[in-house]
Amino acid sequence: MGWMLEKFIWAFLVECTFLSGLSHSHQASKYAFVREATSAPPILSYDYIVIGGGTSGCPLAATLSQGARVLVLERGGSPYTNPERINIKNFVNSLADISPSSFSQPFISTDGVLNARARVLGGGSVLNAGFYSRASSEYIRTSGWNESLAEESYKWVERKVVFEPPMLQWQSAVRDGLLEVGVLPYNDFTYDHLNGTKIGGTIFDNKGNRHTAADLLEYADPKRISVYLHATVQKILFKYNTGKRRPEAYGVIFRDALGVMHRAYLNTNGKNEIILSAGAIGSPQLLMLSGIGPARHLQAHGITVVLDQPWVGQEIADNPMxxxxxxxxxxxxxxxxxxxxxxxxxxxxxxxxxxxxGNSWSERLQNIFEFVSNQSGQPSTFSSENKQSVADFVRYLSNPTLKGGIIVEKITGPRSKGHLELRTTNPNDNPSVTFNYFKDPEDLRICVEGMKTIIAVINSKALSKFRYPNLSVQALIDLMLLIPMNLRPKHVNAAYSLEQYCIDTVLTIWHYHGGCPPRKVVDHNYKVIGVEALRVIDGSTFYRTPGTNPQATVMMLGRYMGEKIINKRFFSGHKSEGIN
Known part of the structure; x- marks a missing residue:
């Protein structure tokens, strides 16, 4: 059961932040504007260059193409080449894939927690557990977004990629258990963020096919958009124009799958821009590689400083789970x-x-840890004692398929924040990321309350038929401590202290955000402060995670800002592009 438990947990825990309105059998051919970067000319020119065809980049580019020529550079491949690969049945295997063609790039934070970055057209929406739920009204107001446009943008996304889930026996029992223990009121099926218990949307259809942000390219004008796959941007180019004191972005250098370098430039027009949508890891990393970041850190890596911006890479956070x-x-x-x-x-x-x-999960999880550990210099956690513990667990509950489920808690916020730094100047390499889980004691308090709620749900009448009567919750906690789910040390008192249990067994829910904090790196229009013609539009600009799961809001933001930018382009006589 140990290897089964590991596989089940790691499969489920990708619910995150980290495909299709058309049938999967013909969608790849329908997008004639999606091509391999090896087919790109040496020099290109467009009105907008979007770096990252992910959860935000796809809706953003599709919207911009309605009024301008748009280039999208995506470092990963297409999710449509093998439809079965993104079916719900293969959710686990897709996550465990660490081959060069995989959709995710694993990394271990300095906190000792295994995480992953998406590298595929559609971004994290190709990898996650599919849950779709909007941000709260309070989050929308605090972010300075126009509520009517945000509502319209959510609906624009939902028409293509979101469904009502079937709600069978396990999900229904947990729902009833939550209501039984007082997580009230019951809000039924809704996309809205409301206190209580609710059923949210899903991006899996009734056949288990995944629908993602890549499907939103169906909205694009095919004559005005080009999407290149396996196009890894090396740096953003800057120049100084006469009469302007600030550097101005004017192009990018990107490498194709064969290692050939290409250049893409903005067309000569004061309205044109480069837009970073590479995610909470990729966007701050690429800003630094391009010379925007803490000067001393950049100089230590031999990078020419374009702008000394100490906040780049700061206030990055990951909701502990x-x-x-x-x-x-x-x-x-x-x-x-x-x-x-x-x-x-x-x-x-x-x-x-x-x-x-599948029987190979324990070995594959070990391979992931050791693969990333070798890259990061961190030791593997798979000692002989750990392996023996897993073997004991297998004998305890041996079954070729895990019967049952998992219940998780994610804290809001979080208040604890960390930072990101470069390890190397290679954009393919993971940077060093520190999330500082539970550094703020309030995060730990919320985790303990969440675990108490989970325990109450497990002990509820609603879930009783799914429980072995002689297997106590304490036994479940003890068993969890046997599994090497992260590289953090385990403490014997963790079985008796929920605080220590939270600290020792913390995992990611793949909802990391920050690194380009608002009002510090970007302004209220997502323009990078201190430079011209450059924006960041993705989760790296979130001050906290939006609601239960971020993907709905990341997709919404792409559409929302695409509308703001393209409207400003056509009505440039207005004095301000203000978001309100």
């Missing part, structure tokens, strides 16, 4: 996140169930 696995005497459906309990104390409770697990 902790879990309990619930083995069941009854078979349960295959489900990812559908039910969520939005508590008043700041924890979100989510669940998944019934993933089919």
């Amino acid at each position: 902790n879990v309990l696995v619930v083995p069941s005497p009854l078979p349960v459906e295959l489900s990812l996140v559908q039910t969520v309990g939005i508590t008043k104390f700041g924890s979100y409770i989510e669940t998944g169930s019934g993933l089919s697990l």
Whole structure:
């Protein structure tokens, strides 16, 4: 059961932030404007250059193409080449893939937690557990967004990629358990962020096909957009124009899959821009590689400083997540996140169930840890004692398929923040990322309250038929401590202290954000402060994670800002592009 438990947890835990309105059988050919970067000419010119064809970049580029010529440079491949690969049945295997053609690039934070960056057209929406839920009204107002345009932008996304989930037995039981223990009121099926228990949307259709941000390219004007795959941007180019004191972005250098360098320039027009949509890891990393960041840090790597900007890479955060696995005497459906309990104390409770697990998972998880550890210089956690613990767990609950589910809690915010730094000047390499999980004691308090809620749900009448009567919750906690889910040390008192349990067993829910904080790196229009013709539009600009799951809001933001930018382009007589 150890390897099965590991596989089940790692599969489910990708719910995140980290495809298709058309049938998968013909969508790749429908997008004639999506091509390999090896086919790109040596020099290109466009009105907008979007770096990153991810969860924000795809809706942004599709919208901009309605009024301008747009180039999208995506470092990964296409999710449409093998439709079965992104079906819900292969959710686990896609996550575990660390081959050069995989959709994710694993990394281990300095906190000792395994994480991943998307590298595929559609970004994290190609990898995640599919849950779709909007940000709260308070988050929208605090972000300075126009509420009417935000609502319209959400609906624009939802028409293509979002569905109501089927809600079978496991998800229904957890929903009823949440209501039984007081996570009230019941808000039924809704995309809105409301305190209580609700059913959210999903980007999986009733056949298990995944629909993602890449599908939003269906909105694009095919005559005005070009998307190049396996196009890794090396740096953004800057110049100084006569009469302007600030550097101005005017082009990029990118490398194709064969290592050939290409250059893309902005057309000569004061309205044209380069837009970074490379995500919370990629956007600050590429700003630094291009000379925008803390001067001393850049100089230490031999990078010419364009702008000394000490906030680049700062205030990066990842919502800590902790879990309990619930083995069941009854078979349960295959489900990812559908039910969520939005508590008043700041924890979100989510669940998944019934993933089919292959016998190779323990070995593959070990390979991931050791592969990334070798790259980062961090030691592997797979000691002989750990392997023996997993083997003991296998004997304890041996079954070729995990019957049961897991229940997780994610804290809001979080208040704890960290930073990102370059390791090398190679854009393919992961930077060094520190999230500082639970540095703020309030985060730890919320985690403990969340774990108490999970325990209450497991003990509820609603979930009783899915429980082994002689397997206590304490036994489940003890069993979790046997599994080497991260590289952090384990403490014997973790079994008796929920605080220590939270610290020792913390995992990512793949909802990291920050690194280009608002009002410090970007202004209220997402323009990079101190330079011209450059914006950042993605989750790196979020001051905290939006609601239970960020993907809805990341996609919305791409559409929202695309509308703002293109409208400004046509009505440039206005004095301000203000977001309000």
